[in-house]
Amino acid sequence: MGIPAPSEVCGVGSSLARCRAVLRWRMRRGMREGSHDTREDGRMPPLLLAESALDARFLAATAAAAAAARRWVGSGDGMAVDAAAVAAMRAALSGVDVDGRVLVGEGEKDAAPMLHLGERFGTGAGPSVDLAVDPVDGTRLAAAGLAGAMAVMAVAPRGALLDIGPAHYMEKLVSRVPGLRIDAPLADAVARIAEARGIDAAAVRVAVQERPRNDGYVCAARAAGASVELFEHGDVERCLRAAQAGADVDLVVGIGGAPEGVLTAAGVRALGGWMQARLAPQGADEAGRLAASGRSADRVHGLDELCGDEAWLFLTAVTACTVAPGRTLQPGESWSVAPGSRR
Numbered sequence: 132m133g134i135p136a137p138s139e140v141c142g143v144g145s146s147l148a149r150c151r152a153v154l155r156w157r158m159r160r161g162m163r164e165g166s167h168d169t170r171e172d173g174r175m176p177p178l179l180l181a182e183s184a185l186d187a188r189f190l191a192a193t194a195a196a197a198a199a200a201r202r203w204v205g206s207g208d209g210m211a212v213d214a215a216a217v218a219a220m221r222a223a224l225s226g227v228d229v230d231g232r233v234l235v236g237e238g239e240k241d242a243a244p245m246l247h248l249g250e251r252f253g254t255g256a257g258p259s260v261d262l263a264v265d266p267v268d269g270t271r272l273a274a275a276g277l278a279g280a281m282a283v284m285a286v287a288p289r290g291a292l293l294d295i296g297p298a299h300y301m302e303k304l305v306s307r308v309p310g311l312r313i314d315a316p317l318a319d320a321v322a323r324i325a326e327a328r329g330i331d332a333a334a335v336r337v338a339v340q341e342r343p344r345n346d347g348y349v350c351a352a353r354a355a356g357a358s359v360e361l362f363e364h365g366d367v368e369r370c371l372r373a374a375q376a377g378a379d380v381d382l383v384v385g386i387g388g389a390p391e392g393v394l395t396a397a398g399v400r401a402l403g404g405w406m407q408a409r410l411a412p413q414g415a416d417e418a419g420r421l422a423a424s425g426r427s428a429d430r431v432h433g434l435d436e437l438c439g440d441e442a443w444l445f446l447t448a449v450t451a452c453t454v455a456p457g458r459t460l461q462p463g464e465s466w467s468v469a470p471g472s473r474r
Protein backbone atom coordinates (compact mmCIF):
# COMPACT_ATOMS: atom_id res chain seq x y z
CA MET A 132 0.00 0.00 0.00
CA GLY A 133 1.31 3.49 -0.82
CA ILE A 134 1.80 6.42 1.50
CA PRO A 135 -1.68 7.73 2.30
CA ALA A 136 -2.47 11.15 0.85
CA PRO A 137 -2.97 13.93 3.34
CA SER A 138 -6.61 14.75 3.42
CA GLU A 139 -9.51 15.83 5.50
CA VAL A 140 -13.15 15.03 5.71
CA CYS A 141 -15.61 17.63 4.50
CA GLY A 142 -15.56 21.03 2.99
CA VAL A 143 -14.59 22.74 -0.21
CA GLY A 144 -11.22 24.45 -0.46
CA SER A 145 -7.80 23.74 0.96
CA SER A 146 -6.10 25.14 4.01
CA LEU A 147 -2.49 26.26 3.81
CA ALA A 148 -1.52 23.42 6.14
CA ARG A 149 -3.22 20.91 3.87
CA CYS A 150 -1.43 22.30 0.79
CA ARG A 151 1.92 22.02 2.57
CA ALA A 152 1.08 18.46 3.58
CA VAL A 153 0.24 17.60 -0.03
CA LEU A 154 3.55 19.05 -1.21
CA ARG A 155 5.50 17.11 1.42
CA TRP A 156 3.62 13.95 0.43
CA ARG A 157 4.34 14.47 -3.23
CA MET A 158 8.04 15.01 -2.55
CA ARG A 159 8.10 11.76 -0.59
CA ARG A 160 6.42 10.01 -3.51
CA GLY A 161 8.81 11.72 -5.94
CA MET A 162 5.99 12.96 -8.14
CA ARG A 163 6.17 15.83 -10.60
CA GLU A 164 3.39 18.40 -10.35
CA GLY A 165 0.72 17.85 -12.97
CA SER A 166 2.18 14.54 -14.09
CA HIS A 167 -0.34 11.89 -15.04
CA ASP A 168 2.00 9.61 -16.88
CA THR A 169 2.26 5.99 -15.95
CA ARG A 170 5.12 5.44 -13.53
CA GLU A 171 8.05 3.13 -14.08
CA ASP A 172 6.35 0.45 -11.98
CA GLY A 173 3.38 0.57 -14.35
CA ARG A 174 1.02 2.12 -11.80
CA MET A 175 -0.85 5.37 -12.32
CA PRO A 176 0.35 8.32 -10.25
CA PRO A 177 -1.76 9.34 -7.27
CA LEU A 178 -4.94 11.29 -7.90
CA LEU A 179 -4.19 14.64 -6.33
CA LEU A 180 -7.59 16.25 -6.72
CA ALA A 181 -7.25 18.61 -3.79
CA GLU A 182 -4.11 20.42 -4.88
CA SER A 183 -5.70 21.52 -8.15
CA ALA A 184 -9.06 22.24 -6.49
CA LEU A 185 -10.66 19.51 -8.60
CA ASP A 186 -12.26 18.15 -5.43
CA ALA A 187 -14.28 21.35 -5.22
CA ARG A 188 -15.44 20.87 -8.82
CA PHE A 189 -16.74 17.38 -8.14
CA LEU A 190 -18.42 18.52 -4.97
CA ALA A 191 -20.00 21.32 -7.00
CA ALA A 192 -21.40 18.65 -9.35
CA THR A 193 -23.20 16.80 -6.55
CA ALA A 194 -24.35 20.15 -5.15
CA ALA A 195 -25.78 21.12 -8.54
CA ALA A 196 -27.57 17.76 -8.84
CA ALA A 197 -29.03 18.05 -5.36
CA ALA A 198 -30.15 21.63 -5.93
CA ALA A 199 -31.94 20.64 -9.14
CA ALA A 200 -33.53 17.58 -7.50
CA ARG A 201 -34.77 19.58 -4.51
CA ARG A 202 -37.27 21.34 -6.72
CA TRP A 203 -39.05 17.93 -6.97
CA VAL A 204 -38.86 16.86 -3.32
CA GLY A 205 -42.31 15.78 -2.19
CA SER A 206 -43.68 15.87 -5.75
CA GLY A 207 -44.30 12.13 -5.92
CA ASP A 208 -42.44 12.15 -9.24
CA GLY A 209 -39.26 10.07 -8.95
CA MET A 210 -38.45 10.35 -12.66
CA ALA A 211 -38.47 14.14 -12.38
CA VAL A 212 -36.17 13.95 -9.36
CA ASP A 213 -33.67 11.83 -11.31
CA ALA A 214 -33.98 13.77 -14.58
CA ALA A 215 -33.30 17.10 -12.90
CA ALA A 216 -30.31 15.71 -10.99
CA VAL A 217 -28.80 14.00 -14.03
CA ALA A 218 -29.05 17.09 -16.24
CA ALA A 219 -27.50 19.34 -13.61
CA MET A 220 -24.74 16.88 -12.81
CA ARG A 221 -23.87 16.34 -16.47
CA ALA A 222 -23.64 20.10 -17.05
CA ALA A 223 -21.46 20.59 -13.98
CA LEU A 224 -19.08 17.78 -14.94
CA SER A 225 -18.60 18.98 -18.50
CA GLY A 226 -16.24 21.80 -17.55
CA VAL A 227 -14.06 19.91 -15.09
CA ASP A 228 -10.39 19.60 -16.08
CA VAL A 229 -10.24 15.82 -16.22
CA ASP A 230 -10.40 13.10 -18.82
CA GLY A 231 -13.48 11.54 -17.22
CA ARG A 232 -15.37 8.32 -17.87
CA VAL A 233 -18.58 7.06 -16.28
CA LEU A 234 -17.71 3.51 -15.28
CA VAL A 235 -20.51 2.73 -12.85
CA GLY A 236 -23.94 4.28 -13.21
CA GLU A 237 -27.46 3.32 -12.50
CA GLY A 238 -30.19 4.32 -14.90
CA GLU A 239 -30.71 1.08 -16.82
CA LYS A 240 -31.75 -0.78 -13.68
CA ASP A 241 -34.69 1.49 -12.92
CA ALA A 242 -35.22 2.73 -16.49
CA ALA A 243 -34.44 6.14 -15.04
CA PRO A 244 -32.66 9.09 -16.66
CA MET A 245 -28.95 8.48 -16.32
CA LEU A 246 -25.35 9.20 -16.95
CA HIS A 247 -24.56 6.47 -19.46
CA LEU A 248 -21.95 3.82 -18.87
CA GLY A 249 -18.86 4.76 -20.85
CA GLU A 250 -20.01 8.37 -21.20
CA ARG A 251 -17.04 10.73 -21.27
CA PHE A 252 -16.98 14.01 -19.41
CA GLY A 253 -14.63 16.86 -18.63
CA THR A 254 -12.37 19.01 -20.78
CA GLY A 255 -9.87 16.20 -21.40
CA ALA A 256 -7.13 18.13 -19.63
CA GLY A 257 -5.89 16.82 -16.30
CA PRO A 258 -5.98 13.35 -14.79
CA SER A 259 -7.80 10.34 -16.24
CA VAL A 260 -10.54 9.44 -13.80
CA ASP A 261 -13.39 6.97 -13.53
CA LEU A 262 -16.72 7.81 -11.96
CA ALA A 263 -19.22 5.74 -10.03
CA VAL A 264 -22.35 7.79 -9.70
CA ASP A 265 -25.88 7.84 -8.40
CA PRO A 266 -27.34 11.27 -9.18
CA VAL A 267 -29.90 10.60 -6.44
CA ASP A 268 -29.64 7.65 -4.07
CA GLY A 269 -33.06 7.56 -2.49
CA THR A 270 -35.06 8.84 -5.45
CA ARG A 271 -38.28 7.53 -3.95
CA LEU A 272 -37.44 9.05 -0.57
CA ALA A 273 -37.00 12.43 -2.23
CA ALA A 274 -40.20 12.05 -4.23
CA ALA A 275 -42.02 11.22 -1.00
CA GLY A 276 -40.46 14.16 0.84
CA LEU A 277 -38.57 11.86 3.22
CA ALA A 278 -35.07 12.07 4.70
CA GLY A 279 -32.14 10.04 3.36
CA ALA A 280 -31.82 11.15 -0.30
CA MET A 281 -28.44 12.30 -1.61
CA ALA A 282 -26.59 13.09 -4.84
CA VAL A 283 -23.43 11.02 -4.66
CA MET A 284 -20.38 9.98 -6.67
CA ALA A 285 -17.00 8.34 -6.26
CA VAL A 286 -14.01 9.49 -8.31
CA ALA A 287 -10.89 7.36 -8.71
CA PRO A 288 -7.88 7.04 -11.02
CA ARG A 289 -8.76 5.33 -14.31
CA GLY A 290 -9.07 1.59 -13.78
CA ALA A 291 -9.28 1.69 -9.99
CA LEU A 292 -13.04 1.12 -9.58
CA LEU A 293 -14.60 -2.30 -9.96
CA ASP A 294 -16.17 -2.56 -13.40
CA ILE A 295 -19.51 -4.19 -12.60
CA GLY A 296 -20.62 -4.18 -16.25
CA PRO A 297 -24.29 -5.18 -16.53
CA ALA A 298 -24.69 -6.03 -12.82
CA HIS A 299 -27.62 -4.39 -11.07
CA TYR A 300 -27.43 -6.04 -7.67
CA MET A 301 -24.67 -6.73 -5.19
CA GLU A 302 -24.45 -8.49 -1.85
CA LYS A 303 -22.69 -6.20 0.63
CA LEU A 304 -21.24 -6.43 4.10
CA VAL A 305 -20.01 -3.19 5.68
CA SER A 306 -18.73 -2.58 9.18
CA ARG A 307 -16.14 -0.73 11.18
CA VAL A 308 -14.76 -4.06 12.40
CA PRO A 309 -12.09 -5.46 10.07
CA GLY A 310 -11.86 -9.06 8.90
CA LEU A 311 -15.56 -9.91 8.65
CA ARG A 312 -16.33 -12.37 5.86
CA ILE A 313 -19.32 -12.20 3.58
CA ASP A 314 -19.07 -15.94 2.91
CA ALA A 315 -19.11 -16.90 6.59
CA PRO A 316 -22.25 -17.38 8.69
CA LEU A 317 -23.70 -14.04 9.77
CA ALA A 318 -23.46 -15.21 13.38
CA ASP A 319 -19.65 -14.99 13.07
CA ALA A 320 -19.83 -11.32 12.11
CA VAL A 321 -22.22 -10.57 14.97
CA ALA A 322 -19.96 -12.36 17.45
CA ARG A 323 -16.83 -10.57 16.22
CA ILE A 324 -18.50 -7.19 16.40
CA ALA A 325 -19.74 -7.94 19.92
CA GLU A 326 -16.21 -8.95 20.92
CA ALA A 327 -14.59 -5.92 19.28
CA ARG A 328 -17.02 -3.55 20.98
CA GLY A 329 -17.08 -5.41 24.29
CA ILE A 330 -20.85 -5.77 24.22
CA ASP A 331 -23.44 -8.55 24.13
CA ALA A 332 -24.72 -9.79 20.79
CA ALA A 333 -28.09 -8.30 21.73
CA ALA A 334 -26.53 -4.83 21.54
CA VAL A 335 -25.14 -5.37 18.02
CA ARG A 336 -27.19 -3.38 15.50
CA VAL A 337 -27.55 -4.79 12.01
CA ALA A 338 -29.22 -2.82 9.19
CA VAL A 339 -30.85 -4.70 6.32
CA GLN A 340 -32.72 -3.28 3.35
CA GLU A 341 -36.29 -4.55 3.62
CA ARG A 342 -36.76 -6.72 0.58
CA PRO A 343 -37.96 -10.34 0.26
CA ARG A 344 -34.51 -11.24 -1.13
CA ASN A 345 -33.01 -10.17 2.21
CA ASP A 346 -35.28 -12.18 4.51
CA GLY A 347 -32.55 -14.75 5.13
CA TYR A 348 -30.16 -12.06 6.45
CA VAL A 349 -32.84 -10.76 8.81
CA CYS A 350 -33.51 -14.24 10.20
CA ALA A 351 -29.81 -15.01 10.55
CA ALA A 352 -29.05 -11.73 12.33
CA ARG A 353 -31.94 -12.21 14.73
CA ALA A 354 -30.99 -15.84 15.33
CA ALA A 355 -27.49 -14.61 16.25
CA GLY A 356 -29.12 -12.41 18.88
CA ALA A 357 -28.56 -9.07 17.12
CA SER A 358 -31.07 -6.27 16.78
CA VAL A 359 -32.17 -5.58 13.19
CA GLU A 360 -33.08 -2.22 11.66
CA LEU A 361 -35.07 -2.62 8.45
CA PHE A 362 -34.81 0.27 6.04
CA GLU A 363 -36.65 1.02 2.84
CA HIS A 364 -34.05 2.91 0.75
CA GLY A 365 -30.67 4.56 1.07
CA ASP A 366 -28.04 1.96 1.78
CA VAL A 367 -25.19 4.39 0.98
CA GLU A 368 -26.06 6.54 3.98
CA ARG A 369 -26.19 3.54 6.34
CA CYS A 370 -23.03 1.93 4.99
CA LEU A 371 -21.09 5.15 5.54
CA ARG A 372 -22.30 5.27 9.13
CA ALA A 373 -21.52 1.59 9.74
CA ALA A 374 -17.92 2.24 8.68
CA GLN A 375 -17.39 4.75 11.48
CA ALA A 376 -16.87 4.34 15.20
CA GLY A 377 -19.65 5.56 17.44
CA ALA A 378 -22.38 5.12 14.85
CA ASP A 379 -25.92 3.83 15.43
CA VAL A 380 -25.32 0.82 13.18
CA ASP A 381 -22.59 -1.83 13.44
CA LEU A 382 -23.18 -3.79 10.28
CA VAL A 383 -25.02 -3.34 6.99
CA VAL A 384 -25.64 -6.60 5.20
CA GLY A 385 -27.80 -7.86 2.36
CA ILE A 386 -28.41 -7.39 -1.34
CA GLY A 387 -28.83 -3.86 -2.69
CA GLY A 388 -27.88 -1.87 -5.76
CA ALA A 389 -24.51 -2.76 -7.32
CA PRO A 390 -23.59 0.81 -8.35
CA GLU A 391 -24.31 2.00 -4.83
CA GLY A 392 -21.96 -0.73 -3.62
CA VAL A 393 -19.02 0.56 -5.66
CA LEU A 394 -19.42 4.19 -4.71
CA THR A 395 -20.06 3.27 -1.08
CA ALA A 396 -16.75 1.41 -1.07
CA ALA A 397 -14.86 4.63 -1.77
CA GLY A 398 -16.30 6.25 1.35
CA VAL A 399 -15.95 3.15 3.49
CA ARG A 400 -12.31 2.76 2.51
CA ALA A 401 -11.44 6.38 3.10
CA LEU A 402 -13.14 6.34 6.49
CA GLY A 403 -11.18 3.29 7.58
CA GLY A 404 -14.09 0.85 7.46
CA TRP A 405 -14.35 -2.71 6.20
CA MET A 406 -16.35 -4.00 3.25
CA GLN A 407 -16.75 -7.18 1.25
CA ALA A 408 -19.15 -7.63 -1.64
CA ARG A 409 -20.09 -9.95 -4.45
CA LEU A 410 -22.34 -9.52 -7.44
CA ALA A 411 -25.78 -10.97 -6.79
CA PRO A 412 -27.88 -11.17 -9.95
CA GLN A 413 -31.62 -11.21 -9.33
CA GLY A 414 -33.26 -13.35 -11.95
CA ALA A 415 -32.15 -15.28 -14.99
CA ASP A 416 -31.78 -12.22 -17.25
CA GLU A 417 -29.27 -10.48 -15.04
CA ALA A 418 -27.44 -13.75 -14.35
CA GLY A 419 -27.21 -14.40 -18.10
CA ARG A 420 -25.89 -10.91 -18.87
CA LEU A 421 -23.35 -11.25 -16.08
CA ALA A 422 -22.13 -14.64 -17.28
CA ALA A 423 -21.95 -13.40 -20.87
CA SER A 424 -19.78 -10.50 -19.72
CA GLY A 425 -17.38 -12.91 -18.03
CA ARG A 426 -18.17 -11.78 -14.48
CA SER A 427 -18.67 -14.14 -11.61
CA ALA A 428 -21.24 -13.91 -8.84
CA ASP A 429 -19.08 -16.19 -6.69
CA ARG A 430 -16.09 -13.93 -6.42
CA VAL A 431 -15.75 -12.00 -3.17
CA HIS A 432 -14.47 -8.46 -3.70
CA GLY A 433 -12.64 -6.57 -0.98
CA LEU A 434 -11.96 -2.86 -0.93
CA ASP A 435 -8.80 -3.19 -3.03
CA GLU A 436 -10.89 -4.49 -5.93
CA LEU A 437 -13.96 -2.36 -5.29
CA CYS A 438 -12.27 1.03 -5.33
CA GLY A 439 -8.48 0.93 -4.85
CA ASP A 440 -6.90 3.22 -2.29
CA GLU A 441 -7.21 6.60 -3.98
CA ALA A 442 -10.94 6.99 -4.48
CA TRP A 443 -12.81 10.05 -3.28
CA LEU A 444 -16.46 10.23 -2.27
CA PHE A 445 -18.54 13.36 -2.87
CA LEU A 446 -22.14 13.84 -1.83
CA THR A 447 -24.78 16.50 -1.24
CA ALA A 448 -27.98 15.99 0.72
CA VAL A 449 -31.19 16.30 -1.28
CA THR A 450 -33.15 15.73 1.91
CA ALA A 451 -31.57 15.48 5.36
CA CYS A 452 -28.92 12.73 5.51
CA THR A 453 -27.01 11.43 8.52
CA VAL A 454 -23.61 10.48 7.15
CA ALA A 455 -21.57 10.18 10.37
CA PRO A 456 -22.28 9.92 14.06
CA GLY A 457 -23.76 13.27 15.04
CA ARG A 458 -23.41 14.65 11.51
CA THR A 459 -26.70 15.27 9.77
CA LEU A 460 -26.44 17.19 6.52
CA GLN A 461 -29.31 19.53 5.83
CA PRO A 462 -30.69 19.72 2.27
CA GLY A 463 -28.07 21.32 0.05
CA GLU A 464 -25.20 20.63 2.45
CA SER A 465 -22.20 18.79 0.98
CA TRP A 466 -19.66 16.35 2.36
CA SER A 467 -16.59 14.74 0.86
CA VAL A 468 -14.28 12.00 2.00
CA ALA A 469 -10.75 12.02 0.68
CA PRO A 470 -8.51 8.96 0.49
CA GLY A 471 -6.70 8.48 3.76
CA SER A 472 -9.29 10.31 5.85
CA ARG A 473 -9.25 7.36 8.24
CA ARG A 474 -10.04 8.54 11.73
Ligand SMILES: O=P(O)(O)OC[C@H]1O[C@](O)(COP(=O)(O)O)[C@@H](O)[C@@H]1O
Pocket residue numbers: 237241265267268269270271342363364365366367387388389391
Ligand atom coordinates in the same frame (compact mmCIF):
# COMPACT_ATOMS: atom_id res chain seq x y z
O1 LIG B 1 -34.94 -0.76 -4.80
P1 LIG B 1 -34.14 -1.97 -5.25
O2 LIG B 1 -34.38 -2.33 -6.68
O3 LIG B 1 -34.33 -3.10 -4.29
O4 LIG B 1 -32.59 -1.57 -5.22
C1 LIG B 1 -31.89 -1.26 -4.05
C2 LIG B 1 -31.21 0.05 -4.20
O5 LIG B 1 -32.21 1.06 -4.38
C3 LIG B 1 -32.05 2.07 -3.39
O6 LIG B 1 -32.87 1.77 -2.27
C4 LIG B 1 -32.45 3.42 -3.94
O7 LIG B 1 -31.67 3.72 -5.08
P2 LIG B 1 -32.17 4.79 -6.17
O8 LIG B 1 -32.84 5.88 -5.44
O9 LIG B 1 -30.92 5.23 -6.84
O10 LIG B 1 -33.12 4.05 -7.06
C5 LIG B 1 -30.57 1.96 -2.99
O11 LIG B 1 -30.27 2.58 -1.77
C6 LIG B 1 -30.39 0.47 -3.00
O12 LIG B 1 -29.03 0.09 -3.12
